Amino acid sequence: MTTFFPDRPIPQVDAVVIGASAGGLQALTVLVEGLSSRFRLPLLVVQHIPPHGSSCLVSVFQNKTKLRVKEVDEKELVSPGTLYFAAPDYHLLVEEDYCLSLSQCEAVNFSRPSIDVLFESAVDAWGERLVGILLTGASEDGAAGLEKVHWAGGLTIVQEPTEAQVATMPRAALQRFTPDFILPLREIHRLLCELECRNA
Amino acid sequence: MSASSWQGVDIEIKLLVEAIYLRYSYDFRNYSLASLKRRVLLAQRQLECASISEIQHRVLYDPEVFMELLQYLTIPVSEMFRDPVYYLALREKVMPVLRTYPSLKIWVAGCSTGEEVYSIAILLHEEGLLDRSIIYATDINPHSLKQAQRGIFSLDNVPQYTRNYQLAGGRQSFADYYTAAYESVILDKSLKERVTFADHSLATDSVFSETHFISCRNVLIYFNKDLQNRTFGLFHESLCHRGFLGLGSKETIEFSSYASYFEYFSKEERVFRKL
Numbered sequence: 001m002t003t004f005f006p007d008r009p010i011p012q013v014d015a016v017v018i019g020a021s022a023g024g025l026q027a028l029t030v031l032v033e034g035l036s037s038r039f040r041l042p043l044l045v046v047q048h049i050p051p052h053g054s055s056c057l058v059s060v061f062q063n064k065t066k067l068r069v070k071e072v073d074e075k076e077l078v079s080p081g082t083l084y085f086a087a088p089d090y091h092l093l094v095e096e097d098y099c100l101s102l103s104q105c106e107a108v109n110f111s112r113p114s115i116d117v118l119f120e121s122a123v124d125a126w127g128e129r130l131v132g133i134l135l136t137g138a139s140e141d142g143a144a145g146l147e148k149v150h151w152a153g154g155l156t157i158v159q160e161p162t163e164a165q166v167a168t169m170p171r172a173a174l175q176r177f178t179p180d181f182i183l184p185l186r187e188i189h190r191l192l193c194e195l196e197c198r199n200a
Numbered sequence: 201m202s203a204s205s206w207q208g209v210d211i212e213i214k215l216l217v218e219a220i221y222l223r224y225s226y227d228f229r230n231y232s233l234a235s236l237k238r239r240v241l242l243a244q245r246q247l248e249c250a251s252i253s254e255i256q257h258r259v260l261y262d263p264e265v266f267m268e269l270l271q272y273l274t275i276p277v278s279e280m281f282r283d284p285v286y287y288l289a290l291r292e293k294v295m296p297v298l299r300t301y302p303s304l305k306i307w308v309a310g311c312s313t314g315e316e317v318y319s320i321a322i323l324l325h326e327e328g329l330l331d332r333s334i335i336y337a338t339d340i341n342p343h344s345l346k347q348a349q350r351g352i353f354s355l356d357n358v359p360q361y362t363r364n365y366q367l368a369g370g371r372q373s374f375a376d377y378y379t380a381a382y383e384s385v386i387l388d389k390s391l392k393e394r395v396t397f398a399d400h401s402l403a404t405d406s407v408f409s410e411t412h413f414i415s416c417r418n419v420l421i422y423f424n425k426d427l428q429n430r431t432f433g434l435f436h437e438s439l440c441h442r443g444f445l446g447l448g449s450k451e452t453i454e455f456s457s458y459a460s461y462f463e464y465f466s467k468e469e470r471v472f473r474k475l
Contacts, residue, residue, distance in 0.1 A: 073450070073452070073455075074420075074421050074450050074451055074452070075232075075424075075425060075428070075455070076455075087450055090421075090450060091235070093232075093234035093235055093238075094234060095232055095233060095234050095424075096210070096233055096234075099425075101232045101234050101235055101421065102421045102450050103232075103234075103235040103238075103275075103421060103422065104275060104277045104418050104421070105235060105238060105239065105275055105277070106277070117238065120238075121234040121237075121238075124210075124234065124237070125234075
């Protein structure tokens with residue numbers, strides 16, 4: 001099997017943060033479908049969603065993956081092998097003790113939850129032991145946050161814009177900096193599996 | 201920016217909140233750091249300070265700068281009848297119990313600019329309970345309290361408030377409660393006759409009255425666990441036997457050290473009842 005890291009050791013990471021907007025549901029499905037129940041890295045997702053009403057993300061993804069899937073509870077400790085979704089109308093932040101915080105501070109990039117808010121706080125908590133993934137979307141949210149992951153020494157992955165349902169979000173990131181990987185979804189999925197093998 | 205320089209920022213923030221506490225007795229030391237940091241960095245840009253340490257210096261020697269900073273550190277995001285299902289649960293489940301008391305004391309903790317206070321006042325009015333109620337509306341931000349006391353809101357928000365009011369089971373027309381003037385609406389004065397607005401900190405002050413119902417929504421999310429526990433302690437002490445506690449839609453007492461002193465009364469709407 002080919003490796004994504006032919007010239008260097010596979011990085012040691014503690015968590016994966018993912019940002020997605022328009023087209024995100026299908027993209028996330030490709031990403032997490034087939035991840036085995038042995039997958040131990042926590043996955044924290046901000047998928048842009050309308051502020052009012054309840055989110056259907058948990059029920060949708062519960063049937064698509066063997067991972068534990070849940071909406072974030074206020075101040076819960078990040079636990080391994082769990083796919084977390086940010087709640088509608090609340091920002092999601094990671095505290096220095098790896099507790100998850102919610103906030104109703106003003107929208108960032110017209111978004112609450114905002115991808116930038118999650119990514120920037122995750123960098124503060126995990127530093128270089130973090131993977132940031134930015135997927136399809138019609139927003140520029142997430143570009144600044146992913147750049148911060150990059151400068152902190154974390155691993156950054158942007159969905160191949162030509163494959164993205166809406167390329168604005170991946171392109172916004174690529175305009176700011178060059179990530180470690182620009183990949184189609186299937187490859188991002190494979191990369192996650194490889195990271196997991198290294199970290200298992 | 202490297203990870204090590206962020207540690208520097210964290211240190212500056214910790215020093216800033218310590219300085220604020222020593223100088224002004226406002227205690228942000230047990231606020232959740234991640235969102236506190238975002239707000240301090242926002243304040244830094246708006247106050248045009250080169251560093252957080254510069255904010256600290258200016259705050260220490262100029263109370264007006266502190267007041268300005270306080271507006272960034274507290275979060276006035278509120279709307280009337282926000283999460284209508286919460287108010288519907290109050291109306292349908294909590295009010296019938298509160299009705300059995302000859303007089304009522306209600307505490308809206310962290311009332312910000314007053315949207316929640318007036319929503320509860322309208323609810324009490326429509327249930328015929330306002331005349332025998334006292335509502336304590338408390339906050340740490342004097343500007344917010346002053347605004348709350350005025351009861352004047354932007355006309356732009358009225359369509360949203362009206363929708364919320366209807367979804368919350370409103371019995372009249374929402375327009376009955378306000379007078380529009382220019383770009384604002386002034387809420388009916390009778391709604392605040394039973395309200396006492398007061399400065400009170402959940403971080404440093406103690407209980408001031410026995411209450412039957414406490415509503416504290418989207419305040420605890422900004423506190424760390426220690427401060428959350430302190431706050432729940434205050435609420436437990438203030439509430440009468442079998443009193444009610446209403447929290448924000450993502451908040452719970454379940455994982456706190458007071459979990460065993462409360463039961464869920466209306467789980468989805470986050471209404472708890474003291475055991």
